[in-house]
Amino acid sequence: MASALPSGDMGAAEANSGNGGQMQKKPFTFNEIVLRNRLTALVVDGDNFCRLLEQGILQAYGLETQSVNNGDAAVELIASGAKFDLILIDMLLPILDGVEATRRIRAMGMRCKMLGVTACSGERERQAFLAAGVDVFVEKPLGPEILIPVLRELDGQV
Amino acid sequence: MERNPMRRQLQTLRKSLFDQGYLDDQFVQLEELQDDANPNFVEEVVTLYYRDSGRIILNIEQALERKPFDFNKLDAYMHQFKGSSSSIGAKKVKAESTLFREYCRSRNGEGCMRTFQQLKKEYATLRRKLEAYFQLARQAGPVETACRPK
Numbered sequence: 630m631a632s633a634l635p636s637g638d639m640g641a642a643e644a645n646s647g648n649g650g651q652m653q654k655k656p657f658t659f660n661e662i663v664l665r666n667r668l669t670a671l672v673v674d675g676d677n678f679c680r681l682l683e684q685g686i687l688q689a690y691g692l693e694t695q696s697v698n699n700g701d702a703a704v705e706l707i708a709s710g711a712k713f714d715l716i717l718i719d720m721l722l723p724i725l726d727g728v729e730a731t732r733r734i735r736a737m738g739m740r741c742k743m744l745g746v747t748a749c750s751g752e753r754e755r756q757a758f759l760a761a762g763v764d765v766f767v768e769k770p771l772g773p774e775i776l777i778p779v780l781r782e783l784d785g786q787v
Numbered sequence: 788m789e790r791n792p793m794r795r796q797l798q799t800l801r802k803s804l805f806d807q808g809y810l811d812d813q814f815v816q817l818e819e820l821q822d823d824a825n826p827n828f829v830e831e832v833v834t835l836y837y838r839d840s841g842r843i844i845l846n847i848e849q850a851l852e853r854k855p856f857d858f859n860k861l862d863a864y865m866h867q868f869k870g871s872s873s874s875i876g877a878k879k880v881k882a883e884s885t886l887f888r889e890y891c892r893s894r895n896g897e898g899c900m901r902t903f904q905q906l907k908k909e910y911a912t913l914r915r916k917l918e919a920y921f922q923l924a925r926q927a928g929p930v931e932t933a934c935r936p937k
Contacts, residue, residue, distance in 0.1 A: 769874055
């Protein structure tokens, strides 16, 4: 029984050539890492879908996760004493944006690995996010080629 | 070489989604997270995407009906939409999202409207193609894969 994806009233589109669809072996896949230690992560993303997906991906790698949907909640959580090995934080967030939230989290002395995972792709945004304190600026989507080396480092496998 | 004709058809359909530029490698990453414990993971993720992003599309449509355009708001909506779309590997949709944001930054209302129409077409086309793909995948049945280490 087919279940349709949520609908809209859209029309057809032309097809253009893509990348050939040939599945080349990726340098990293999810099964190239098995965590030896308990790692925790916080996902900060205002978009419900992205937040759930990033949590799901981290959980698939074996991390314990929490998530919040705005920068202010992230700062409050850290201020309350919560500690994480990894924070994924988007740039454009409700209430308090990711750049300012990152700045405040770092100002509290939190030295965990922070990945700025955002749909922003400009150099100006990248520099601003790095200056605020993220360790890596990642244009969405977050792929294993970035995540796996980070997890290996956090897990002491490097 | 896949002997099951339905699975061959599925592989062909899947390949076409990449060949024609509808999907990129991020979709492959999602497939790799699918296992016996979560056999419908990709379809569930895509279903969630279309449910959530449909609301953003509506917000943008409503914002484009208000003059003068609030380009900052439009850009913020599209930023969110682009992030979601890139997370499922929706390549063409992501490309149109990027173009829309460029028009927002250059305060080009005509460009925004034109690009948004194209984006909706790509969005709808991808949805139809993925619906067909998942329907065929269900008919073809599960394929044996190596278990992901826990």
